Amino acid sequence: MDDMDGVRDAVALGRHAVIWAFVWVVTKVIGAIIALSCALALHRLPADFRLDSAPLSSTAVTLVQAQAALSSLSLIAFVISAAIGCCWIYRMVKVTRVIGEGVSVTPGWSVGWFFIPVACLFRPFEGIKEAWQVTVNPADWPHVAVPTMLRVWWGLWLGLNFVDYFASMGPRIDPGIDGVELISWGLVASGAIAVALTIVWSRIVRSISRSQALLLNASAFR
Template identity: 30%
Template structure:
């Protein structure tokens, strides 16, 4: 897949639109996925949510998939914008989104991509605070906890145990929601920082 070559101004406009969508989609997908996780767990062989909530669980899965796809597109566009502004990056815009879907590499490469984007967008202009910088590993840590926990909960028998019902499922739900909120913060901060790229390029 080739990433469309846009001018820096066009790229910034597209990034801003993706950021606007992710700003509401990420929290919504976090909440919906939590509902989906709780709704698919069982207590004594019975669902913890009534059947009327089944559509909400389905919508949660759809929202999560859409959030992952759009987040990958956002990474690619943010990367491409930096390249258009003359920044030297290790990762290209194609791999910036593709790493998310590569087995094993998807556990650490998207973090490398985001860290590079963060460094060149936010830290480059000295806009980040210590708390902002800490958000990056917090986001990825929460995401890994959610993904690993979800894989464990899907194993036969674990979900129906007391550990699965009262520990694993709640931890996965909270971690997934936290990852969505933290990513929302990162996305908005980077988008704000990149808004100054066009002006900086003109006066460079």
């Protein structure tokens, strides 16, 4: 168990993490709506239609430009949301190591694993899983069952990354109009997954933050 001195709860950071997650998902939803309109508009065009030679005032060009603008805005919101989320994870794991013994994931690696190829597919889940277990039963946390909600969250996170990567490959799969249409449909799917992911993520953040704050305060008075 780590030293409790100087360790603060993650409630405030969790609140900001949730707020920015919803800011991000709003941009994803707006982007998905525009992407759906774009995909439908492109689908009605002939196969030999070229966006680079179409009039700038055409509906297809306008929608593609709007789609690109919202994608950029969504990326900015995601970077901010992810940065705050990582700060929350770091603080939360630090608290976890104070209130529970034998926790394997360190605060630094709980964030670092997200950036390591292959390991990022499963290792970041361990930090959240252990934190949840510790908040349920600090004295015997290894035997606490992992709730379905955590597995759903991780599945949605991996699914979102897969869909976004597949959509980004659109121009490589087909450099023509079909490639742009593939990107559009990918953004639609990504927006839908992002909504579910954000709802589950917010529940996890709030639950762990509040439970840890109570346990941390209780430990301070022992």
